[in-house]
Amino acid sequence: MAKALRNYVCQSCGSAFPKWAGKCEACGAWNSIVEEPVGGGDVPKGLSGKRGKGVTFVALDGDVPQTIRRPTGMAEFDRVTGGGLVRGSAVLIGGDPGIGKSTLMLQVATMLRSVRVAYISGEEAVEQVQLRARRLGLGPDGHKPADITTELAAATSLRDIMASLDRPDAPQVVVIDSIQTLYLDSLDSAPGTVAQVRTCSAELIRLAKSRGFTLLLVGHVTKEGQIAGPRVLEHMVDTVLYFEGERGHHFRILRSVKNRFGPANEIGVFEMTDRGLAEVPNPSALFLAERHGNISGVSVFAGIEGTRPVLVEVQALVSPSPLATPRRAVVGWDSARLAMTLAVLETRCGLGLAGSEVYLNIAGGLRITEPAADLSVALALISSLSDRPVPSDLIAFGEIGLSGEVRMVTQAETRLKEAAKLGFKRAILPKRLSQPSGKKLKVEGLELIEIGHLQEMIDWLYNEVRSNALQATVDASRQQRAGDRSSTKEGPR
Numbered sequence: 001m002a003k004a005l006r007n008y009v010c011q012s013c014g015s016a017f018p019k020w021a022g023k024c025e026a027c028g029a030w031n032s033i034v035e036e037p038v039g040g041g042d043v044p045k046g047l048s049g050k051r052g053k054g055v056t057f058v059a060l061d062g063d064v065p066q067t068i069r070r071p072t073g074m075a076e077f078d079r080v081t082g083g084g085l086v087r088g089s090a091v092l093i094g095g096d097p098g099i100g101k102s103t104l105m106l107q108v109a110t111m112l113r114s115v116r117v118a119y120i121s122g123e124e125a126v127e128q129v130q131l132r133a134r135r136l137g138l139g140p141d142g143h144k145p146a147d148i149t150t151e152l153a154a155a156t157s158l159r160d161i162m163a164s165l166d167r168p169d170a171p172q173v174v175v176i177d178s179i180q181t182l183y184l185d186s187l188d189s190a191p192g193t194v195a196q197v198r199t200c201s202a203e204l205i206r207l208a209k210s211r212g213f214t215l216l217l218v219g220h221v222t223k224e225g226q227i228a229g230p231r232v233l234e235h236m237v238d239t240v241l242y243f244e245g246e247r248g249h250h251f252r253i254l255r256s257v258k259n260r261f262g263p264a265n266e267i268g269v270f271e272m273t274d275r276g277l278a279e280v281p282n283p284s285a286l287f288l289a290e291r292h293g294n295i296s297g298v299s300v301f302a303g304i305e306g307t308r309p310v311l312v313e314v315q316a317l318v319s320p321s322p323l324a325t326p327r328r329a330v331v332g333w334d335s336a337r338l339a340m341t342l343a344v345l346e347t348r349c350g351l352g353l354a355g356s357e358v359y360l361n362i363a364g365g366l367r368i369t370e371p372a373a374d375l376s377v378a379l380a381l382i383s384s385l386s387d388r389p390v391p392s393d394l395i396a397f398g399e400i401g402l403s404g405e406v407r408m409v410t411q412a413e414t415r416l417k418e419a420a421k422l423g424f425k426r427a428i429l430p431k432r433l434s435q436p437s438g439k440k441l442k443v444e445g446l447e448l449i450e451i452g453h454l455q456e457m458i459d460w461l462y463n464e465v466r467s468n469a470l471q472a473t474v475d476a477s478r479q480q481r482a483g484d485r486s487s488t489k490e491g492p493r
Contacts, residue, residue, distance in 0.1 A: 007035070007036050008020050008021075008033050008034070008035050008036070009033065009034060009036050009193075009194050009195065010024040010026060010027065010029060010032050010033050010034075010194070011029075011032045011033075011034055011193055011194055012024065012027050012029040012032045012222065013026050013027040013029070013231055014194045014198070014231060014232060015027070017033060020033055020035065021033055034189070034193065036188070036189050036193070036194075036195050067086055067087075067261060068086065068087040069082075069083050069084035069085065069086055069087075069261075070084050070085045070086075070087070070112065070115060070172070070173070070214065071083070071084040072084060072085065072108050072111050072112055073111040073112065073113060074107065074108060074111055074279065075279055075281070076254065076268030076269060076270060076279045076280070076281075077104075077108055077254065077268055079266060079268050079308075080241060080254050080255070080256045080266050080267065080268040081239060081241075081256070081259070081261075081262060082256075082259055082261050082262015082263060082266075083262060085173065085214040085216075086214065086238070086261045087172075087212055087213075087214060088208060088209050088211075088212045088213070088214070089208075089214055089215070089238040089239065089260075089261065090204075090205045090208055090214075090215040090217065090236070090237040090238050090239070091214070091215065091216050091217065091237065091238065091239040091240075091241065092179075092217045092219055092227065092233065092234065092237040092239065092240050092241065093105065093216065093217065093218050093219065093241045093242075093243060094218075094219040094220070094221050094227040094240070094241070094242050094243070095221060095242060095243030095244065096221055096243075096244075097220070098247065099243050099244070099245055099247075099252065100243065100245075100252055100270075100272060100277060101177070101178075101218050101243050102121075102123075102124075102132070102177055102218065103132070103136070103276055103277060104243060104254070104270075104277055105119070105175050105177060105216060105218060106119065106129070106132060106133060106136070106138065107136065107138065107276055107277060108175075108216075109150050109173065109175055110133070110138045110150050112173060115149075115172045115173055116149045116151070116171045116172050116173075117149065117150045117151065117171055117172070117173045117174075117175065118151050118153065118164075118165070118171040118173070118174045118175070119150060119151065119152050119153070119175045119177070120153045120154075120155055120161060120174065120175065120176050120177070121152070121153070121154050121177045122154070122155065122156040122176070122177065122178060122181030122182060123177060123178060123181055124154065124177075125154050126152045126153065126154050129152050129154075130152065136275055136276040137275055137276075138276075151171070156181050156182055156183060156191065157182075157183065157185070158182050158183065158184045158199075158200050158203060158204075159184070159185065161176075161182070161204075162203060162204075162207060165207060165211065165213075166207055166211070170211045170213050171213055172213050172214065173213060173214045173216065174204075174208070174213055174214070174215050174216065175216045175218070176204065176215070176216065176217050176218065177218040178217075178218040178219060178220060179197060179200060179201055179204075179217045179218065179219050179233075180192040180197060180219065180220050182196070182200040183196050183200070184196060184199050184200060184203075187199060192220075197233060198232060198233065201217065201233050201236055201237075202236060204217070205236055205237065217237065219233070227240075234257075234258065237258075238259070238260045238261065239256065239258060239259045239260065239261070239262075240256070240257045240258040240259075241254055241255065241256055241257070242254075242255045242257055243255075244367065245272075245365055246365040248365075249364065249365035250271055250272045250273070251269065251270070251271060251272075251280075251286070251287075251364055251365045251366070252269070252270040252271070252272055252277060253267055253268070253269060253270075253365075253366060253367075254267065254268040254269075254270065255267050255305075256306070263306055263307060264306075265305070265306045266305070266306030266307060266308070267305040267306055267308065267310075269283040269286070271286070283308075283310055284309070284310055284311035284312075284418060284422055285422060286364075287310070287311065287312045287313065287363065287364040287366065288300065288311060288312075288313060288422070290363075291313055291363075293389070293392035294389050294392070295389055296383045296384050296386070296387045296388055296389045296390075297315060297316045297317055297318070297380050297381075297383050297384030298313060298314070298315055298316075298380060298383065298389070298390060299313075299314045299316075299376045299377075299379040299380040299383065299390050299394075299395075299396055300312070300313055300314070300376070300394070300395045300396070300419075300424070301313075301314050301368070301372075301373050301376035301377075301395070301396065301397060302395045302396075302397045302415035302416070302418060302419050302427070303368060303370060303372060303373060303397070303415070304370065304372070304410070304411050304414065304415065309411075309414050309415050309417070309418035310366070310418075311395065311418060311419060311422060312362055312363060312364055312366055312368065313362075313363040313364070314360070314361075314362060314363075314373070314376045314377055314379075314380045315360070315361045315362075315363055315380065316358070316359070316360050316361075316377065316380035316381045316383070316384045317357075317358070317359040317360075317384055318353065318356045318357070318358055318381060318384040318385045319356060319357050319359075320355065320356055320357070321355060321356055321357040323357075326354075326355060326356055326357045326358070327357045327358070327359075328342075328357075328358050329358075329359045329360070330360045330361075331360070331361045331362065332360075332361060332362025332365070332366060332367045332368060333360055333362055333367070333368050333373065333377065334369070337371070337373075337374065337377075338358070338360055338377065340400075340402070341374055341377055341378055341381070341400060342358065342381070344378075344400055344401075344402060344403075344404055344454065345378060345381065345382070345454065348403065348404030348453075348454060348455070349404065349454050349455055349458060351382070351385060351458075353381070353385070356385075358381070360377065360380075360381075370409070371399040371400075371409070372397045372398060372399055372409040373397070374398065374399050374400035375396045375397055375398035375399070375400060375406060375428065375429075375430075375457070376395075376396040376397060378400060378454060378457070379396050379428070379457065379461070382457075382458055382461060383461070386461075386462070388461065388462070388465040389465070390461070391426065391464060393423070393424050393425040393426055394424065394425075394426045394427070394428065395415075395419045395424050395426075395427045395428070396427070396428040396429070396457075397409060397412075397415055397427075397428075397429060398428070398429055398430040398451075399430075400454065404453050404454045404455065405452060405453055406430040406431070406451055406452060406453060406454065406457075407430055408429075408430040408431075408432060409430070412429060412441060413441060413443065416429075416441075416443040416446055416448075417443055419446065420443050420444065420445050420446045424446065425445070425446065425447060426446070426447045426448075426449060427443075427446055427447070427448055427449065428449045428451060428457060428460075429448060429449070429450060429451075430450065430451065430452070431450040431451060431452040432450065
């Protein structure tokens with residue numbers, strides 16, 4: 001009898017090794033390598049004598065079938081997916097525990113009109129899902145329309161699920177919550193391991209393509225924020241969505257990381273309420289709703305998330321530190337870019353920041369990744385260091401180079417129009433040295449302050465604050481003189 005082969009697979013990244021090791025050389029995770037059986041007998045080398053079937057080729061300029069989409073009725077979810085759910089596609093939704101993935105999937109399932117939806121839960125019983133639906137107002141006594149058919153089931157066996165779905169009258173949309181709870185009895189590994197997740201996902205995706213239903217897979221994430229299981233899982237599906245947010249904030253961000261049928265890096269904004277997730281059609285106004293003026297260390301950044309302009313508040317605090325190594329705390333931004341911005345401000349602009357503690361926060365729980373936020377972060381740091389508030393009607397965006405120069409970023413006109421719509425009057429942006437289109441950038445109702453170096457912004461801010469303070473002093477003096485003259489004319493009684 002041939003000896004069964006053994007393979008050692010990392011449960012974090014899916015890399016295979018011939019022997020066990022304490023640390024994975026591919027991803028660096030410790031104690032993540034687990035022994036998994038491969039099978040018995042000798043492994044065949046190359047192709048056997050069996051001949052395969054030929055594949056059919058079509059012309060590149062041939063007729064393309066129209067993509068069939070099913071709008072869910074949730075505008076923010078449809079925006080992220082590119083206009084709705086595509087027939088026969090597989091969508092993977094990942095997020096932290098308790099962030100609201102199951103709530104989002106339940107709301108999407110019940111908002112689909114005239115569509116038969118199968119919601120299969122491997123983590124909760126059917127009664128628990130029904131209780132959540134009633135709490136959200138999605139049950140029979142809620143606002144659920146009569147033309148919606150949502151069927152619930154609690155199962156973890158892949159064979160049972162495949163037998164229920166592999167039939168001509170299969171549902172049009174299938175939700176699996178979650179893929180880490182499914183198992184195939186022919187594999188010796190436990191549910192949630194690399195082999196189980198890879199095999200169960202492959203079989204479900206194959207069935208979705210053949211039967212033509214849309215497959216929504218809910219996935220857990222690791223402590224690093226990546227979807228748990230093999231990385232090949234993200235390559236197998238058509239769309240990868242991340243549901244992000246801080247538990248202390250009521251905002252939730254649905255971000256598209258990969259989308260074969262629409263734009264990537266698109267976001268949808270939701271607000272967590274006691275009745276579930278509510279859509280936020282204008283996230284800029286919501287992120288700036290609790291903004292207070294006349295506070296130093298605060299600036300407004302005009303960013304782009306996918307195709308949507310978003311205005312957020314950047315908060316910075318610079319304070320003296322008694323420690324030899326001052327603290328650098330960042331929430332919602334890249335700590336490496338903060339270190340670079342601090343070094344440029346100190347080296348190129350002469351600001352003393354080496355002995356100060358720096359705290360940076362993007363208000364609202366949104367995470368900013370684009371380099372265009374450099375200028376707004378630098379403006380907040382300068383304001384906090386000098387204890388001079390930034391004018392409340394001012395926005396800023398631009399990328400900072402190592403020599404202190406300010407570089408142009410994309411979609412500047414879109415950012416400026418969003419700022420003008422929300423009532424801002426001035427904008428600091430990079431100087432446009434070249435005009436490819438030949439027309440000058442101009443937005444009605446917005447004064448553009450173009451700078452080419454960080455020192456120019458520092459000089460402008462100091463002069464602006466000084467002139468405002470002087471004007472306020474003059475106005476106060478005039479009011480006092482007017483009051484003295486009126487009291488003199490009246491005379492003593």
